[in-house]
Amino acid sequence: MSAPDAETLGFTRHDHAHCVAEALAAAEARCTETGLRFTAVRRRALEILLEEHKAMGAYEVLERLQQEGLGAQPPAAYRALDFLVANGFAHRIERLNAFIACAHPGADHVPAFLICRNCNRVAESLSLPNAVVLEATSGTSGFAIERILVEAVGLCAACQQKADT
Known part of the structure; x- marks a missing residue:
């Protein structure tokens, strides 16, 4: 990935x-090696999520799928999104009741989301x-996470600039 900051993606310029x-x-390779079916609807749902680094609701994804003749009913979008998650x-952003493509597919990680x-x-x-600390302490307490x-809410640099002008 050719981002200035490979750790955080979404607010930084990148290819x-x-x-x-x-x-x-990465999705195609993982599906092939694990025997998962990466159907046309699942692939297109992932492409739709990848088009912007903005969380999208299931109905937004459904609307795009319908416009393209894929999945006319809400269950088609929900099934595709459930498969991706x-x-x-993909990840579900609880605060927004929406979905976003995973910026680090294939990486074993606990994501944290910065939401403008x-x-x-x-x-x-x-x-x-903090998640690493939480995970480590859960082991000593007998709690199985x-x-x-982790969802942090604030203002991105572009919105901060707009607010300052």
Whole structure:
């Protein structure tokens, strides 16, 4: 990935075409090696999520699929999104009740999301020291963590600049 900061993606300039191609290739490779079916609807749903680093609701994805003649009913979009999340190709952003493509497909990671409260752009970060600490302390307490969700809300640099002018 040719981003200035490979740790956080979404608010930084990068080669977006390469970013999209890399994520699709990773998804295809993983599906091939694990025997998962990467159907046309699943692939297109991932492409739609990859087009912007902005979280999208299921109905936004459904609308795009319908415009292209793929998946006319809501279950088609939800099934595709569920598949993408279950297999690490996308994440669900709880705060926005929306989905975003994984910026680090294939990486074993606990993502942290930086969400702009103004434009709803989302950056996924691999820098997650608090989750590592939480995971380590859970082992000593006997608590088995099943899922960690970190969503930080604030203003991206572009929205901060707009607010200053």
